[in-house]
Amino acid sequence: MANPIRSVLWFRTGGFSSPAAPPVAITLRHPIPGWVVRVACASVAAGCVGLLATDRTRWIIGGIVVMMVLIRPGGGGAVTLTLLTGFWVLLGDPFVPQVFPLLLGNHLVIVLSALVGSLPWRGHLEMSTLRSPVLRMLMIQVVAQSLAVMSWWIQARSISSIPFQILGAIGIALITWVAYSRLRETV
Amino acid sequence: MFLVALGILLGRPDVSVLGVPMILSFVWALSHPPTMVPQISVGDLVSVPGSSTVSQSLGMRPAEGVDTVRFRVSAVGYSAVEALVDVSGPRTFEMSATTVRTGRRQFFGVDYRSQGRDSVLATDPETIGPSSVLLLPRPLWLQELPLPFQLHGLTGSHDSRRPGEGGELRDVALFAPGDRLRRIDWRTSARRGSSTGRGQQLYVKRTFATADAHIMLVVDPFDVVGPDVSTWSTGRIRSDHMSSLDIARRAAVSLARLWIDQGDRVGLVDLGREGRLLLPAGGRRHLHRLTHHVALADAGREAVLHNRAPQIPSGALVVLFSTFLDDDPAHLAQMWRHQGHRVLAIDVLPRLIRAYLTPEGSLAHRMVMMDRSDRVNLLSLSGVEVVRWHEGERGVGAEAPVTPLMTLARMRRRHR
Numbered sequence: 001m002a003n004p005i006r007s008v009l010w011f012r013t014g015g016f017s018s019p020a021a022p023p024v025a026i027t028l029r030h031p032i033p034g035w036v037v038r039v040a041c042a043s044v045a046a047g048c049v050g051l052l053a054t055d056r057t058r059w060i061i062g063g064i065v066v067m068m069v070l071i072r073p074g075g076g077g078a079v080t081l082t083l084l085t086g087f088w089v090l091l092g093d094p095f096v097p098q099v100f101p102l103l104l105g106n107h108l109v110i111v112l113s114a115l116v117g118s119l120p121w122r123g124h125l126e127m128s129t130l131r132s133p134v135l136r137m138l139m140i141q142v143v144a145q146s147l148a149v150m151s152w153w154i155q156a157r158s159i160s161s162i163p164f165q166i167l168g169a170i171g172i173a174l175i176t177w178v179a180y181s182r183l184r185e186t187v
Numbered sequence: 188m189f190l191v192a193l194g195i196l197l198g199r200p201d202v203s204v205l206g207v208p209m210i211l212s213f214v215w216a217l218s219h220p221p222t223m224v225p226q227i228s229v230g231d232l233v234s235v236p237g238s239s240t241v242s243q244s245l246g247m248r249p250a251e252g253v254d255t256v257r258f259r260v261s262a263v264g265y266s267a268v269e270a271l272v273d274v275s276g277p278r279t280f281e282m283s284a285t286t287v288r289t290g291r292r293q294f295f296g297v298d299y300r301s302q303g304r305d306s307v308l309a310t311d312p313e314t315i316g317p318s319s320v321l322l323l324p325r326p327l328w329l330q331e332l333p334l335p336f337q338l339h340g341l342t343g344s345h346d347s348r349r350p351g352e353g354g355e356l357r358d359v360a361l362f363a364p365g366d367r368l369r370r371i372d373w374r375t376s377a378r379r380g381s382s383t384g385r386g387q388q389l390y391v392k393r394t395f396a397t398a399d400a401h402i403m404l405v406v407d408p409f410d411v412v413g414p415d416v417s418t419w420s421t422g423r424i425r426s427d428h429m430s431s432l433d434i435a436r437r438a439a440v441s442l443a444r445l446w447i448d449q450g451d452r453v454g455l456v457d458l459g460r461e462g463r464l465l466l467p468a469g470g471r472r473h474l475h476r477l478t479h480h481v482a483l484a485d486a487g488r489e490a491v492l493h494n495r496a497p498q499i500p501s502g503a504l505v506v507l508f509s510t511f512l513d514d515d516p517a518h519l520a521q522m523w524r525h526q527g528h529r530v531l532a533i534d535v536l537p538r539l540i541r542a543y544l545t546p547e548g549s550l551a552h553r554m555v556m557m558d559r560s561d562r563v564n565l566l567s568l569s570g571v572e573v574v575r576w577h578e579g580e581r582g583v584g585a586e587a588p589v590t591p592l593m594t595l596a597r598m599r600r601r602h603r
Contacts, residue, residue, distance in 0.1 A: 024267065083189065085205065090194075094201060096201070124270045133304075136304070141208065144204060152201070165195050172188065
């Protein structure tokens with residue numbers, strides 16, 4: 001007759017496998033477990049989805065993207081989330097107020113997933129590794145939120161957007177050229 | 188970029204603005220690319236004598252444009268650890284591991300990768316280490332050990348059966364030419380002289396000579412197994428489990444220390460490498476040399492076939508450390524016993540953990556253990572004394588086989 005305790009142990013040990021070997025110890029300054037950052041990143045992503053998810057279909061699609069961010073943060077989940085929310089904004093009324101928190105949330109997901117992207121669940125990161133990316137994010141947010149306010153003002157006043165479209169196209173071309181040349185130099 | 192372009196094309200600035208942070212982050216990262224790779228170095232591997240901890244420092248020097256370094260520290264028998272650290276200034280990390288294993292071991296292979304701003308740019312992974320260290324076995328304190336059937340020399344700490352200059356009284360005899368005057372037993376001379384009427388006869392006290400013992404330790408480094416039977420097929424022994432070879436090393440050093448402290452001469456044969464023989468000698472320096480040899484005992488790349496048993500000095504006590512999982516060491520022990528040596532077989536199989544065995548593995552293990560049991564019984568029948576050396580599972584609070592060894596030591600004293 002099978003021993004019930006052994007059966008329980010079989011599940012506990014993952015099927016006759018020995019327990020994991022002890023880890024190597026390393027001294028880190030204020031370490032944060034990688035899974036904490038992943039969960040935080042996925043929570044922010046879920047918040048972004050929640051801002052625009054009006055029906056069950058959007059929740060399901062958004063849920064899949066949040067799972068992508070949680071399981072493989074460095075695997076394009078953050079970019080997919082930005083594209084998805086942008087698409088949903090495009091489908092809705094022009095300039096809904098959710099754009100402002102969405103701008104912050106999407107950016108936070110991108111920063112956190114870039115940081116924790118290749119780190120496993122059981123890995124650790126030092127608290128100080130968050131400082132520079134968060135500072136950079138705040139500076140970029142000042143610019144991005146200002147642009148958002150400006151866009152909202154333009155749309156609210158019904159000013160012709162053609163000069164701004166031309167300006168934007170020139171800006172994109174310039175940025176693409178700069179990025180391409182820097183990348184070529186770096187590579 | 189796609190969102191920004193889409194928003195511009197459709198005249199929807201609220202869509203465009205969502206793509207702005209990503210573009211700005213990307214441009215920022217590219218405008219401050221890493222100009223050089225951070226210098227990463229490791230210090231010396233330190234093993235504190237008497238401690239089971241091995242440590243090493245990992246130094247990182249910052250480089251322009253590099254924000255973080257992601258690294259993975261691994262060692263055989265341990266789970267790897269991954270971390271992401273800030274390298275805005277010089278950093279030093281301490282890597283450490285606790286082990287009960289001995290011998291030449293490698294620690295701390297570090298794979299690392301430098302990352303620029305927001306991980307947009309990263310270097311190719313590079314590796315540093317691992318470093319090698321020789322971990323010496325720590326001896327246990329023992330009290331009394333068996334001796335060979337035959338003792339050597341005219342000096343030493345043991346009483347031999349030959350008359351000579353020693354401490355233990357042999358008999359009282361008539362004074363003869365060559366006897367030292369200080370050996371005259373005046374009390375016996377006075378008593379015997381008065382009772383027999385031969386007062387002019389003198390009697391001397393005669394003593395047993397002292398002698399030392401020759402001991403050859405034979406370490407069998409083949410069939411190295413850990414306590415977890417499920418790892419026997421893979422050979423992956425955890426760092427917190429003592430393998431049979433670790434137990435053998437510890438047992439050999441523990442016995443050697445007591446014998447050398449007693450003034451005996453101890454040698455070593457490593458069955459793993461042909462020609463690795465340390466002739467019997469005594470003294471503290473020899474004990475250090477022997478400890479190093481024992482720590483280096485390992486199964487070489489090619490198995491050594493012993494058609495003839497390694498030469499053992501005549502009359503030496505042979506102490507064989509083996510798991511007896513195969514026939515070769517048992518045959519050698521029997522051969523030495525037939526040559527007239529006293530042979531002590533120390534069984535160094537660890538206390539076994541069978542919880543993680545599959546049913547097939549359990550069956551295989553039972554068969555192997557039955558075979559081994561027959562082998563050990565045969566050894567006992569052929570006159571080889573078998574002692575089981577028990578060690579704690581984690582090497583902590585280890586119990587040495589003090590009682591069986593003391594029993595053996597007292598049993599054979601009359602044969603010397």
